[in-house]
Amino acid sequence: xxxxxxxxSEWLKIRTLRSLCGTLLAVFAATTAFSALAGLSGSSDxxxxxxFTSLSGVMPGQxxxxxxxxxxxxxxxxxxxxxxxxxxxxxxxxxxxAKVTVIAVPALAVGLVTAFASLLAARAGLGSAANGxxxxxQARGVVGCGVYLMLMALFAAxxxxxxxxxxxxxxxxxxxxxxxxxxxxxxxxxxxxxxxxRAGQVVLHxxxxxxxxxxxxxxxxxxxxxAALLAGAWRLRRRDA
Amino acid sequence: xxxxxVRDLTKEYGTRRAVDHLTFSVRPGRVTGFLGxxxxxxxxxxxxxxxLDRPTSGAATVGGRAYASLNEPLRHVGALLDAHAAHxxxxxxxxxxxxxxxxxxxxxxxxxxxEETGIxxxxxxxxxxxxxxxxxxxxxxAALLGDPxxxxxxxxxxxxxxxxxxxxxxxxxxxxxxxRTVLVSSHxxxxxxxxxxxxxxxxxxxxxxxxxMREFIDARVQPRxxxxxxxxxxxxxxxxxxxxxxxxxxxxxxxxxxxxVDDIGLLTSAAGVPILELAADEGTLEQxxxxxxxxxxxxxxxxxxx
Numbered sequence: 001x002x003x004x005x006x007x008x009s010e011w012l013k014i015r016t017l018r019s020l021c022g023t024l025l026a027v028f029a030a031t032t033a034f035s036a037l038a039g040l041s042g043s044s045d046x047x048x049x050x051x052f053t054s055l056s057g058v059m060p061g062q063x064x065x066x067x068x069x070x071x072x073x074x075x076x077x078x079x080x081x082x083x084x085x086x087x088x089x090x091x092x093x094x095x096x097x098a099k100v101t102v103i104a105v106p107a108l109a110v111g112l113v114t115a116f117a118s119l120l121a122a123r124a125g126l127g128s129a130a131n132g133x134x135x136x137x138q139a140r141g142v143v144g145c146g147v148y149l150m151l152m153a154l155f156a157a158x159x160x161x162x163x164x165x166x167x168x169x170x171x172x173x174x175x176x177x178x179x180x181x182x183x184x185x186x187x188x189x190x191x192x193x194x195x196x197x198r199a200g201q202v203v204l205h206x207x208x209x210x211x212x213x214x215x216x217x218x219x220x221x222x223x224x225x226x227a228a229l230l231a232g233a234w235r236l237r238r239r240d241a
Numbered sequence: 242x243x244x245x246x247v248r249d250l251t252k253e254y255g256t257r258r259a260v261d262h263l264t265f266s267v268r269p270g271r272v273t274g275f276l277g278x279x280x281x282x283x284x285x286x287x288x289x290x291x292x293l294d295r296p297t298s299g300a301a302t303v304g305g306r307a308y309a310s311l312n313e314p315l316r317h318v319g320a321l322l323d324a325h326a327a328h329x330x331x332x333x334x335x336x337x338x339x340x341x342x343x344x345x346x347x348x349x350x351x352x353x354x355x356e357e358t359g360i361x362x363x364x365x366x367x368x369x370x371x372x373x374x375x376x377x378x379x380x381x382x383a384a385l386l387g388d389p390x391x392x393x394x395x396x397x398x399x400x401x402x403x404x405x406x407x408x409x410x411x412x413x414x415x416x417x418x419x420x421r422t423v424l425v426s427s428h429x430x431x432x433x434x435x436x437x438x439x440x441x442x443x444x445x446x447x448x449x450x451x452x453x454m455r456e457f458i459d460a461r462v463q464p465r466x467x468x469x470x471x472x473x474x475x476x477x478x479x480x481x482x483x484x485x486x487x488x489x490x491x492x493x494x495x496x497x498x499x500x501x502v503d504d505i506g507l508l509t510s511a512a513g514v515p516i517l518e519l520a521a522d523e524g525t526l527e528q529x530x531x532x533x534x535x536x537x538x539x540x541x542x543x544x545x546x547x
Contacts, residue, residue, distance in 0.1 A: 001312055001313065002345075005342060005343055005344065005345045006343050008342045008343075009339050009340070009342035009343035010343075012335070012338060012339045012342050013339050016331050016332070016335040016338075016339065017328065017330055017331060018330060019330060075328055078328055078329075079323065079325035079326050079327070079328070079329075080322070080323050080325070080326055081326045081327070081328055083288070083291075083293050083322055083323065083326060084322070084326040084327075084340070084383065086292075086293055087291050087292075087293065087314065087315075087318075087320055087322075088314065088315055088340050088343045088344055089343050090291075090292050090308060090309040090310075090311070090314060091309070240288070240293065240294035240295060241288075241293040241294065
């Protein structure tokens with residue numbers, strides 16, 4: 001089977017579900033709105049980091065990205081629809097690759113646009129407090145933010161394929177990001193810096209100390225994502241549909 | 242044309258053996274009814290043919306090839322497994338477009354099958370608003386999408402209204418007449434009798450019968466002749482003389498076992514017995530099926546949870 005028709009079919013699946021398009025819109029709306037608010041609330045904090053403040057909407061926004069990745073896969077398990085999909089495309093590896101592609105591309109595109117819009121919106125509020133940001137730092141932040149949102153969507157997609165359930169994925173990831181990572185991550189350095197979300201967020205900061213750095217941090221998140229996707233693909237290929 | 246070949250197929254889920262050394266073929270040009278009680282392994286066999294489940298041992302092929310090795314499989318095999326497989330938030334038309342795209346089937350076919358299955362008027366409505374009968378028709382539309390040589394339908398008449406049941410019967414007959422291979426599972430005997438030419442019967446995952454439907458019935462149900470007369474005494478006399486035994490029924494007719502209308506008709510008219518009604522009382526698929534399952538010792542045991 002050729003890859004292109006499979007890709008077209010999977011892309012059509014995303015486009016024809018309003019809820020999936022809605023979560024992508026939510027990524028943009030939540031991230032931009034919270035970044036704009038952060039920009040308005042000022043820069044009095046001694047740890048103030050103008051780049052992270054401008055992109056801080058990602059913290060709530062990533063929930064929508066995770067929901068997008070999880071739902072894009074979980075809709076297949078709805079009413080055993082996966083059987084119909086795999087009867088149409090029995091090469092499961094190829095099918096999953098197409099699925100991953102149609103999650104990655106729109107998530108990255110929306111992520112980049114979102115990051116850019118967030119930066120603009122927050123800087124409007126921050127005014128001169130953000131003047132120290134160089135063009136390179138801002139470009140790094142925007143690109144890194146887009147890639148980070150894509151990786152989180154894919155991480156959720158891989159987990160959903162592994163668990164065969166969007167509910168299970170969301171009830172695992174959302175508390176993890178909101179509670180575990182947030183609380184433990186602030187308390188201690190070291191190993192928590194290598195959690196999938198913490199590592200990837202280094203790229204959103206103007207200043208950072210020690211390991212991992214912005215790109216190595218994203219690479220750590222990418223490794224987590226790759227592991228989740230491989231586990232999902234393994235489950236899909238091995239198990240009865 | 243292509244046939245479905247199942248060879249020594251076995252599938253175990255944990256310790257439960259859903260399909261047990263099953264061997265049969267489904268040939269083109271006729272409708273094969275796939276019978277058996279719930280849990281007999283009909284749906285599992287279909288999933289194994291489609292490569293959705295991995296067999297524990299044995300193999301199932303379509304036209305001599307494993308389903309998973311088919312290029313653009315919807316053009317070879319169309320299947321309806323579950324009417325609820327379509328996502329409720331998509332429109333019926335989008336559901337079919339998605340399937341068509343993956344196998345490079347032109348969108349024109351989408352509109353054709355929507356028309357053919359009688360759901361063109363609701364094609365742009367979300368699937369969640371569909372009745373069970375409409376979902377069933379959408380599932381059949383999906384099966385026909387690639388104009389496949391092999392059609393496999395799991396309980397297609399579920400949820401269909403009376404017109405729908407007549408429609409599916411005619412559709413199945415037509416598909417077979419066009420030379421396609423048609424396998425239709427059901428647990429409704431009268432329904433299956435109305436469209437099947439051939440039967441494959443399963444019980445507890447094993448093959449109980451693989452015969453033409455007429456033979457299946459004739460081998461298990463003795464033919465009878467139903468007869469009404471104004472002169473029972475004369476009738477009994479002439480029948481007794483030729484070694485037949487007539488039994489009287491409460492509502493005024495007689496039935497003659499192990500007999501054919503051709504013989505009884507000639508005998509009675511030669512003897513001048515006045516006849517009001519003379520008919521062959523042919524065995525039904527249901528009688529034959531019950532006879533078969535009764536002879537299977539396992540079925541007389543209390544049903545076990547599967």
